[in-house]
Amino acid sequence: MSEKEVKGLQRIDIKRKLPAGFDELTTKEKNEVIKKIQEQDIEIRGEMLRKVAKSEIAEHDLAVGIDAVQRLDHDRKIYSKKMEGETGSGTYELNIRGGDTKFIVPVLVSIGIIIIVLALLFH
Amino acid sequence: MYRYNYKKKNYRKNWRYNSKRSTQGLYYNSSYKKSLELIRTEFFNFDRVTFKKFSNFYSQKYGESKMKYMRQTYSKWKSGKTNMAKQTEFRILKCVPPYLSIDKQFELISYQVPSIIKQQKNELIKRRINASDLENTYKKFIKVIMEKEYQLDWFVKEVFSKEEVSEFLIVYKITMIECLRQSYEQVRKDLMEIIEIFPNIDCSIEFSYKIMLLETNINVDVFPIPGREKIDVDILKSNLVSKFKDKYKKILINHTLEQLKKDEIGSFNQKLSLYDIKKIINKIKNTSFDQEYDTKIIMEGHGGNFQIKIQRKNIVRMRYEVVKQTIKFFITSGLSGIIMYKIYSIQNFEIILLFGIFFIIYLGINWSKLNKLRWEVKDYERKRGERFTTN
Incomplete structure (x- = not known):
């Protein structure tokens, strides 16, 4: 298989990837190097596609999880949602918390009641 | 009883001999053990012609009486009936290599690589470096490798010529320096591109980065990262002339191809990481202002791994x-x-x-x-x- 045919089939820029000292090699060694570059390229492309697919899935899962939190009835509720995922390049963890923080009134009322009860007890 | 005492005496004698030698760093390292194993295997598998040539060489070096003893005991050593004395082992180690094939000789010298890596490891260890000092640290590491005088097993200098040992070390140094040069470029590119994508949203961001090659953490004390994109080094010259030159050429070409592969995968990882981070950030940007979130992102970059913690609190x-x-x-x-x-x-x-x-x-x-x-x-x-x- 000539070099031209290899380029046409694989669409790989072989020249850019040739190592230093390539010209000094014998024809057999040159072919071996070109074959290795092609094999590496195919391996890398396969790995890339797998990783991209993984990232797309993780992105979709995250979007679904966040939408679910946004659709919650937020009034007078405290909520927390943990999401974990694996993308093509790594992992993520997301923990969302929220809810109504305007519950100072019941807390103050409870404290007031306790104070009154204690005051009555000690008088 | 007699047998027992005999063994005990020999053991003590050998132990004293071994302890004396071990203090000189000659024993008990894996490269030495592997070399000895290879030499013994090859020695016991010599064909008749090679064994004759070897015997003549042995006789010239240590005298006829020693050669005769060697020839007489050869079959006993081979069958395991008699243990080879340490002194004889040393002699065999010195005399067998010239009668090995080039492949086996190269295998023998290659056993020194783990020991060399171990020797330089301590000098290339830094738990944490500042981003402002990134270029200088890499330059210092490259200088250490270039100037380092590696200690090889004692027999290497006796078995291989000065040129062969020097060529072996130069090829090793070239591959190591190339790894460092590539790592510097990748790490710098990672830091420059990743830090720039941090969003302009109300949150706290913690960022940490670990260089893959050196297993060192980087403290990003300054941005943009100072220093040149590439490190210029007067690379060591490798005029391959020894009998191992074809082997070295193959090693260097394979190393280049391996580096090329790593570079392509790393470059893709970095692009994908940036894409993933942007997507995650866009999603958390959509949360309402009263919501709190903790995000921990661990991603693989081009030259290392990074961890980002984005936190918003109410x-x-x-x-x-x-x-x-x-x-x-x-x-x-x-x-x-x-x-x-x-x-x-x-x-x-x-x-x-x-x-x-x-x-x-x-x-x-x-x-x-x-x-x-x-x-x-x-x-x-x-x-x-x-x-x-x-x-």
Whole structure:
């Protein structure tokens, strides 16, 4: 298989990837190097596609999880949602918390009641 | 009984000999053991012609009597009936290599690589480096490799010529320096591109980065990262002339191809990481202002791994928690005082002591909770203020 045919089939820029000292090699060694570059390229492309697919899935899962939190009835509720995922390049963890923080009134009322009860007890 | 004593005596003798040698670093390292194993295997598999040539060489070097002893004992050594004395082992180690094939000779010298890596490891270890010092650190590491005088097993210098040993070390150094040069470019590119994508949203960001090749953490103390994109090094010249030149050429070409593969995968990883981070950030940007989130992203970059912690807290809720805890603390303090006063009137010191300890512990816990909440508010505001902090 000539070099031209290899380029046409694989669409790989072989020249850019040739190592230093390539010209000094014998024809057999040159072919071996070109074959290795092609094999590496195919391996890398396969790995890339797998990783991209993984990232797309993780992105979709995250979007679904966040939408679910946004659709919650937020009034007078405290909520927390943990999401974990694996993308093509790594992992993520997301923990969302929220809810109504305007519950100072019941807390103050409870404290007031306790104070009154204690005051009555000690008088 | 006699047999036992004989063995014991020999053991002691050998032990003394071994201990003496081991202090010189000649024994007990894996490269030496592997080399010895290879030599013994090859020695016991010599064909008749090679064995004859070897015997002549042995005789020239150590005399005829030693050669005769060697020839007489050869079959016993081979069958394992007799153990080879250490001194004979040394002689074999010196005399067998010239009668090995080039492949086996190369295998023998290659066994030195783990020992060399071990020797340089201590000098290339740094737990943490500042981004401002990135270029200088890599240059220093390259200089260390270029100037390092590696200690090889004692027989290497006796078996291989000076040129062969020097060529072996130069090829090793070239591959190591190339790895460092590539790592520098990748790490710098990672830091420059990743830090730039941090969003302009109200949150705190912690960022940490670990160089894959050196297993070193980077403290991003400055941005943009100073220094050139590539490190210029006067690379060592490799005029391959020894009998191993074809092997070295193959190693260098394979190394280049391997580096090329790593570079392509790393470059893709970095692009994908940036894409993933942008997507995650866009999603968390859509959360409402009163929602809190903690995000931990661990991604693989081009030359290392990075970890990003993005945190948004509801500052109103945090302050409210501090106020709540403060009120709780003062109320419990007041109540504790009143109760203690009432108990004091009973004049029972055991009960006073018991309640006293209980209240002190209870108030102490409340006080530490209050301080923790106050610290959380301050820390979050500091991180927001600094835009991001580095670890």
